[in-house]
Amino acid sequence: MDTCQWTRGRTLGRGSSAVVSLASDLRTGSLFAVKSADLPRSGHLQREHRILSSVSCPRVVSCLGEEVTFDAGGAPIYNLFMEYVPLGTISDEIRRRGGRLDERDIRRYVSDVLRGLDHLHASGIVHCDIKGANLLLEEEEDGGGALAAKIADLGCARWADDDGDDLRPISGTPAYMAPEVARGEEQGPPADVWALGCTIVEMTTGRPPWTDASDAVSAIFRIGFSEEVPEIPSEMSEEGKDFLRRCFERDPKRRWTSEQLMKHAFVNDKIIYDRILKIDESPKCVLEKDFWDAVEDEEEETSTSGGDCSSSPADRIERLRFGGPPPPTDDEDWITVRSVEHDEGEGLIKGEEDMKHTTNAASHLYPIIEQGTTMEVVQRLARDVIHYLEDRTPLPDIVSMQRNDRAKARSACMN
Incomplete structure (x- = not known):
């Protein structure tokens, strides 16, 4: 695909170093996804391209190609073209x-x-x-x-x-x-x-x-x-x-x-x-959609569980059985950890250290680990916990520096 043959659309997702956008082929109008990153930080995308190019399986997303473009300031952008799967994850x-x-x-x-x-x-x-x-x-x-x-x-x-x-x-x-x-x-x-x-x-x-x-x-x-x-x-x-x-x-x-x-x-x-139950718009029993919707409308004021209405009798029975879904x-x-690696031949980064956080990440899960902490540090802290449990060796200073509460950190690790 050439830059003159496709156009970038709305943003589908955004990570710490890459953006996923919807794109369309100007020749055919077909939609696809494009992952983009600054060229010096695109090592993980280049590796993904090399791996996907060797794969052909209907149960693995397809790679459609790659391209380097330039932004308005002339900076190179690496683009990885992917199959667009619209129904989400x-x-x-x-x-x-x-x-x-x-x-x-x-x-x-x-x-x-x-x-x-x-x-x-x-x-x-x-x-x-x-x-x-x-x-x-x-x-x-x-x-x-x-x-x-x-x-x-x-x-x-x-x-x-x-x-x-x-x-x-x-x-x-x-x-x-x-x-x-x-x-x-x-x-x-x-x-x-x-x-x-x-x-x-x-x-x-x-x-x-x-x-x-x-x-x-x-x-x-x-x-x-x-x-x-x-x-x-x-x-x-x-x-x-x-x-x-x-x-x-x-x-x-x-x-x-x-x-x-x-x-x-x-x-x-x-x-x-x-x-596998086929969805039928014509109700066949009292558990079908219209009847159930009426029941849910009456209970809406007292229900706090939320969630979409199920679309089949089996799903509704399951909801009765479980007494409503949890939050x-x-x-x-959780964070996703990616590593840093350099390609001495090309001088390009072949990986990245990418601690993924979303806007609603629960801070109580991270009283110790902060964004930017490497997986090696996480593993080292875990090993330090073992030494602490065995001979009460003090935990590393990074814990107290990040939370100023070593006792709390020890207690959390021992739980």
Whole structure:
């Protein structure tokens, strides 16, 4: 694509170093997404382009090309052209559905993600940041109204067998990190499987694991240096619980692979397709839309749960069963860590240190870790906690400098 053949539209998203915009092809009118960053800070986008260019899978977002343009001041801008998926992310869908997804939908989305992960892993690629916010939704091609999941945002991805890449620190979102990643040991395909399990917890409960942790350091400590695993939601089916136990094996060598999980009954069962209910505008029973809307209107004054009205009898029964959704919470409360790396040959930054924060990030989760803190510092603090627990070695000064409350920090880390 040339600059004269496409035009930039509205902003879809904005990070610390890149902006995602809607764009259109002037020749065909087709829409696509463009990720843009200043050229000196575009290493993560260039790496994403190299990785996506080697991938061809319907369950992984497509890369359409790249281009360098210049802003009004003559500064070079790197642009990465991506497939536009308009229905948002799984995290968006969780909010739209009032805080949790029905298990039949979770099964279908997990099946889609496994297909994408299996393709990436077979190609020697590790995503490194699987979570609801990085999984997009689109309509199935059969036109039946069902949605399918697609893996996106490979800015943290790496080649699993690239020795040079091993020098790059680990990356991702702490709440979804596997134990071996939290310890800084390795980040291979098993880490994506663990993160998928965390994403299933997010879809089932509306929250990622470890939200009871008081801060990122205590979460990293529990993930990497204890024997704990994320709590498996009690409302899941036995098949779902068993699937999560396979994902949450702390030993990466014993953790099931994406290929093995694709054969698990949770995603390989005929139930995935048999339980898909088609939305029909004509009510067939008292639980259909018009009747339910009338009931909700009468209860609106006393209800504080919020959330969108469900569109099928099964969804409404699920809402009765659970007694209403919890307040929506997702991984916006967590930081995404990306590393810094330099390409000596080209002199361009090949990565970035990107602590993602949203405007509504809950400050109580970060009494210690501030924006700009590297993952290495987080891991070092976690190790310091271990030494403190063993011999009461004082915690590092960075804690007191950032919060001036060492006792509170110690207490939070020990919880």
